[in-house]
Amino acid sequence: MKVTRRQFFKISTAGLGGSSIALMGFSPTAALAEVRTFKLARATETRNTCPYCSVACGLLLYSVGDSSQNVRSRIIHIEGDPDNPVNRGSLCPKGAGLLDFIHSPNRLHYPEVREPGSNAWKRISWEEAFERVATLMKEDRDANFITRNDDGVTVNRWLSTGFLAASASSNETGYLTHKVVRSTGMIAFDNQARV
């Protein structure tokens, strides 16, 4: 006997106990009785830390999308990591909104260039970006690198190009950035620690 969900409730409220109805074989199809699947149950859980302030709250990132070719995983939920001894699962209003940061419409998607005097961005390839940036660096470095100062002392510095690093980037990014920047002789080098 097939009973729709609505009919089932009608019968139930007509005076008979739900359990006895089930015993008599009156039950809706399994699919109808099932609650909506809990999305997180099939999501991948990844441990991360909040990128905002220096409390560094532990996060659980939940993403969907397996590793198949042409499938991009997507983060669908973020919450505080209860194991983290500092935040113990809690997040502040900023941290609780991190999902919107990751999916901000203002995320950048492609390398771009704005040419001198232009009023617009132009999409370029990574290859073109690296080639043009490195060329500009080399031109300036070769023209303005100071091998010796006025007293004839070897100083090997490059002052006319500078670099600001990000104190929200990881140690590993920071370390590599420092290594590269110093190898060029740059001194106009800083990060947010000053502000």
Add this chain to the structure above:
Amino acid sequence: MASLAPTFGRGAMTNHWVDIKNADVVLVMGGNAAEAHPCGFKWVIEAKKHNKAKLVVVDPRFTRTASVADLYAPIRTGTDITFLGGVINYLLSRDKIQHEYVKAYTDFSFLVNDDYGFENGIFSGYDPEKRSYDKTGWDYVKGEDGYVKTDPTLQNPRCVYQLMKQHYNRYTPEMVEKICGTPQAAFLQVCEIMASTATRNRAMTILYALGWTQHSYGSQIIRTGAMVQLLLGNIGIAGGGVNALRGHSNIQGLTDLGLMSNLLPGYMTLPGDKETDYRAYIDKRAPKPMRPNQLSYWQNYEKFHVSLMKAWFGDAATQANDWAFDYLPKLDTLHDVLRVFDDMYQGKMTGYFCQGFNPLASFPNKAKLGAALAKLKYLVVIDPLATETSEFWKNFGEFNDVNPAEIQTTVFRLPSTCFAEEDGALVNSGRCLQWHWKGAEPPAEARPDQAIMAGIFLRLKAMYQEKGGAFPDPILNLTWPYRNPHEPASDELAREYNGKALVDLSDPKDGRVFRKAGEQLDSFAQLRADGSTSCGCWLFSGSWTQAGNNMARRDNSDPWGNGQTLNWAWAWPVNRRILYNRASADVNGQPFNPEKKQIWWDGRVWTGTDVPDFSLTSHPSDGMGPFIMNPEGVARFFARGMMAEGPFPEHYEPFETPIGVNPMNTNPKAVSNPAARVFKGDMEVFGKAQDFPYAATTYRLTEHFHYWTKHTRISSILQPEQFVEIGEDLAKEKGIVTGDKVRVRSNRGHIKAVAVVTKRLKGLMINGQKVHHVGIPIHWGFKSVARQGFLSNTLTPFVGDANTQTPEFKSFLVNIEKI
């Protein structure tokens, strides 16, 4: 951090987040942790609930932190040195100090050179033309044995204790009220609560943030706080410390890694122009102990330095070429961001890179910054988001009124990943390195910063290989041993900064090989100066050992119940959680407070609930001091020549002062910081009180993070529109009611915003006149999903702290009018 190192030896938060629960008194000053660090602030609430702690808040605004405080005292922005100097005077004049601690663990008894002096706002050695001091006279007296002379009786008028007492006896409660506007009764109540921790068994923690740093004398504010804590014996103990609540998730890490003009990783420093000799460079940084039996840990500098040069330049760094000493650029002067933007403004710069940094919004005087960027030939922006800086050339009406056709800068914008799309470690405020894992792919063509740096570098290297050019050696010889050269992986880089053995390392005592060539090192104690080890950042050595990635450890057990969780992630140095923890025990090595013990001498070695920040086998009777990084072995009240504006902090007015005079002196040269650097043209655009009568200060809101969250929908819904806060009395004077649109002007520009009239800000009586504050939240801009707004740094003055060049964002002058 230029204030904690001259005092204690290291520039970092001394304690950590969870440890705040062990405090008996919490002073929040120069910060608003409840709103800026909400999840860390929960440990203050824990301390209140479970440790009966008293929370004291001193702030110009009645913040949300103040709303849960036991005591709130108002203060005029920028006058914290006076307030804390007043506390020092209170503690010294009433003798409420921890005698045992200060006598053994500080420079109280050290004798100071006769050349040091202070008169009417100026220390000895001042050159008004250069706006700087000759600091050679600011030093201790040395005996024939080479050690500093001391007077353990503390009676000598030239001992640090007596000089300090004399310096701060001018900071009376009357003077505090006159300069800070804090009612004397409230001030004395604060002093009394703080003084209650001058005992062996009570602890006070100080939590501060940018409200202390962003002043032209910010480092000295922090130092004054540090001095208060030393007098009370609150450094090195559970629930104590001077705790810098840092603003960014990895600002500690980037500083540890030395990404600043003058630094190398691990607080090593670049050689200066005059340091042409390698040996002299090392010796200057490896000071001999100034008192008998002191560790003076920086004596190991050369081991750290050589290991760094091996990590960076590999076989090209040899003993014969002084470990590639000439590969390092020599510093002519500090090229901090303010100087760089001034150089740019003057047309002296060609190119600039902004990696995850939005300087157009983050440094003072937006008009000057925009004009400076427009003089560049090229600008490269690497960021996950479309920042204002990347579109400085575009016209956004009144928010950014420029003509693109006139701006000849080529701008590249390269999309990078965000935190969720990469692996790696961040160092939290408590020096804890926590590893995180990638959760998803970045959007479209965005790439990790490491791939972008590699892309630029490898192209540059290839060009030098093919065509040659200016001194290509360091570029060509930079080690690049990565599995995928185009995208160095985080695990490889982490291993590199931890350090490894380059040859089999054996113990000199028994010849036993403890690390084979290629193996990861256990700690910086294994580093050598002979080129047999490499290590990219000695301070992080121990984070990724042969046993694996310690930063990824996730055992959060807390066997002592003190919140130390030694097996959760990894903290520098060597997993020590509370710095200077030797000072938690008395001279005999027994805990001052047995209830909250840190480390102790067990008769054979030092042991405890934390990793000892000390020489493990140094018997207490050796008298080694707890501040092992300082050649003195003790902490410094007298900073010698380490601070630009003097060995003792002194009150100066902000460069834009609402009262025009410095009530502490009558010297026109000493109204504001006499040693602060001011560029030509910037002094002229400082405003005066007759035109701009109100003391303005900038701050964050709990719903927003800097200029990032205006790109997120939820934060933009919570706080959509730019506003400023003023008190009821000022609003009445100006005929402004809540919801009115107002214009706030400084001498550099104006912003428009909605007025919020509040009881949280009140006019204060300062030096006989009423001073009102205007509160300016910083979170709006012209690139945003929130409503567009004005960058608040349109208003702020282009001057920085005399030591760190941190801009004076917290105290300046504005006028306000209803539109």
